[in-house]
Amino acid sequence: MNITKIELINFRNYKKKSYDKFSNLNIIIGKNGIGKTSIIEAIYLGSLAKSFKTNSDDTIINNDAESYKIKIYYFDYGLNNNLEIIYDKSGKKTKINSKIQKRLSDFISQYRIILLSPDELKLIKSSPNIRRNYINIQISQLHKEYIHYLNNYNILIKNKNDYLKKMMINGNLDQRYLDIIDEKIVDEGIKIYNYRKDYINKINNYINDIFKNYDKNSNIYIKYVSDYEICDKEKLLKELKRIRKKEINLGMTSFGIHRDDYEFIHNNNNSKEFSSQGQQKLIVLAMKLSEVKIFINDYNIKPILLLDDLFSELDEKNRNSIFKSINKDTQVFITTTDLKNINKRLLEKAKIYNLDERV
Ligand SMILES: Nc1ncnc2c1ncn2[C@@H]1O[C@H](COP(=O)(O)OP(=O)(O)OP(=O)(O)O)[C@@H](O)[C@H]1O
Ligand SMILES: [Mg+2]
CATH class of the missing domain: 3.40.50.300 (P-loop containing nucleotide triphosphate hydrolases)
Incomplete structure (x- = not known):
C-alpha cells in the first residue's frame, strides 16, 4: 500500500x-x-x-x-x-x-496511518480524554466494528444522562428504565473494554524492548485503568445499582468505560509525575513504534x-x-x-x- x-x-x-x-x-x-x-x-x-x-x-x-x-x-x-x-x-x-x-x-x-508529531509526543501530559480519543482512533483503524460499539455506547450514555437529569428534578420517575439501559450499557461497555485491554496488551508486548534502545536501564509498560476492570456483567450491574442514588443526585453517569484512562509506568512510577520531559517524549515514541509493529506483525497491515x-x-x-x-x-x-x-x-x-x- x-x-x-x-x-x-x-x-x-x-x-x-x-x-x-x-x-x-x-x-x-x-x-x-x-x-x-x-x-x-x-x-x-x-x-x-x-x-x-x-x-x-x-x-x-x-x-x-x-x-x-x-x-x-x-x-x-x-x-x-x-x-x-x-x-x-x-x-x-x-x-x-x-x-x-x-x-x-x-x-x-x-x-x-501512524502519526508522530511534537503535539502527539505530549500524550502523557495530556488529559484522559485525549488519551482515550487516541486509542479509539488506533483501534478503529484495526476493527471497524469498534466505531459502531463506541457510537452505541455514547448514545446510551447520553440517553441515560438525560433520564438521570430528569430524575434529579422529578424524583418519582420509573427506575426500570435505568435497569434496562444499564444492562445495554454494560453489554457494549464490556466489548469496548476488551478491545482496549487487548490493544494495550499488544503494545506491552513491544514497548519495553523498543524503549531499551533509548535507555537500557528503564522499564516501561502501559497500565489500563478502567471502572470495568472486574469485567463481569453481573458484578458491573450490581455496582451500578449500588451507586444509582449517587448518579441520580449527580444527574449523570459516574461509572463506565467513558472514564477510562491508561498510565505509562516508568520504573514502577507513573511517568506523568516521574519521567523527565525528554523521557516522556521517548516513551510515547516507543509506544508509537510498538503500534507500527502491532499493525504489521499482528494484523499484517x-x-x-x-x-x-x-x-x-x-x-x-x-x-x-x-x-x-x-x-x-x-x-x-x-x-x-x-x-x-x-x-x-x-x-x-x-x-x-x-x-x-x-x-
Ligand atoms: N484556511 C487557511 N487558508 C489559508 N492559509 C491557511 C489556512 N490555514 C492555515 N493557513 C496557513 O497555511 C500555512 C500552513 O502551514 P503548515 O502548518 O502546513 O506549515 P509548516 O510548513 O508545517 O510550518 P512549520 O514548519 O512552522 O510547522 C501557514 O502559513 C498558515 O498560516
Ligand atoms: Mg508544521
Missing part, C-alpha cells in the same frame, strides 16, 4: 497544488509556515476523514473559498485507486474511485508513517534509532525545516520535496 499522488484544492494555504511520484521514503522540506504539515494533514484526513489539527473543517478551507477538496491516489494489491474528500457548507462528501460513499465507516481506513517535524524534538542518537526501527516496506512521510536533521544514508534513499523552491 503506497500513496502515489495527492491533489489539494483550497486546502489550507494551497489554492491548487499536486504532489506526485511519491516513493517509499519522502522528505518534505521547507521554511516555517510554507505548508509541510498541511500535506501530512491531508494524508491523515484521507485515512480518517478527520483532521488532527482541528475539529472544524471550515478553518481548513483556503481563505475566501467555499469548499476544499483532497484527492489521494494510492496503489494497493496491484491496483490503482483514489479517494476524495470534498467539504463545503452542506458537509463532507467522500468518494472512493469516484463512487460516493454513503457511510463514513465505509470510507475510512482505505489506508492506515503496513501503516503509512507520518513524521511531522519530529526530528527537531530529538537528539541525533534517538533520531537514528527511529530510522532503524522503521520497517523498510512501510511508506514514510517526513517533514523538516532542515535537512541537517536527517541521517545522510537516509537522504540518499529518499525522495525530497523542497517546498521553498516551488513556484
Whole structure:
C-alpha cells in the first residue's frame, strides 16, 4: 500500500497544488509556515476523514473559498485507486474511485496511518480524554466494528444522562428504565473494554524492548485503568445499582468505560509525575513504534508513517534509532525545516520535496 499522488484544492494555504511520484521514503522540506504539515494533514484526513489539527473543517478551507477538496491516489494489491474528500457548507462528501460513499465507516481506513508529531509526543501530559480519543482512533483503524460499539455506547450514555437529569428534578420517575439501559450499557461497555485491554496488551508486548534502545536501564509498560476492570456483567450491574442514588443526585453517569484512562509506568512510577520531559517524549515514541509493529506483525497491515517535524524534538542518537526501527516496506512521510536533521544514508534513499523552491 503506497500513496502515489495527492491533489489539494483550497486546502489550507494551497489554492491548487499536486504532489506526485511519491516513493517509499519522502522528505518534505521547507521554511516555517510554507505548508509541510498541511500535506501530512491531508494524508491523515484521507485515512480518517478527520483532521488532527482541528475539529472544524471550515478553518481548513483556503481563505475566501467555499469548499476544499483532497484527492489521494494510492496503489494497493496491484491496483490503482483514489479517494476524495470534498467539504463545503452542506458537509463532507467522500468518494472512493469516484463512487460516493454513503457511510463514513465505509470510507475510512482505505489506508492506515501512524502519526508522530511534537503535539502527539505530549500524550502523557495530556488529559484522559485525549488519551482515550487516541486509542479509539488506533483501534478503529484495526476493527471497524469498534466505531459502531463506541457510537452505541455514547448514545446510551447520553440517553441515560438525560433520564438521570430528569430524575434529579422529578424524583418519582420509573427506575426500570435505568435497569434496562444499564444492562445495554454494560453489554457494549464490556466489548469496548476488551478491545482496549487487548490493544494495550499488544503494545506491552513491544514497548519495553523498543524503549531499551533509548535507555537500557528503564522499564516501561502501559497500565489500563478502567471502572470495568472486574469485567463481569453481573458484578458491573450490581455496582451500578449500588451507586444509582449517587448518579441520580449527580444527574449523570459516574461509572463506565467513558472514564477510562491508561498510565505509562516508568520504573514502577507513573511517568506523568516521574519521567523527565525528554523521557516522556521517548516513551510515547516507543509506544508509537510498538503500534507500527502491532499493525504489521499482528494484523499484517503496513501503516503509512507520518513524521511531522519530529526530528527537531530529538537528539541525533534517538533520531537514528527511529530510522532503524522503521520497517523498510512501510511508506514514510517526513517533514523538516532542515535537512541537517536527517541521517545522510537516509537522504540518499529518499525522495525530497523542497517546498521553498516551488513556484
Ligand atoms: N484556511 C487557511 N487558508 C489559508 N492559509 C491557511 C489556512 N490555514 C492555515 N493557513 C496557513 O497555511 C500555512 C500552513 O502551514 P503548515 O502548518 O502546513 O506549515 P509548516 O510548513 O508545517 O510550518 P512549520 O514548519 O512552522 O510547522 C501557514 O502559513 C498558515 O498560516
Ligand atoms: Mg508544521
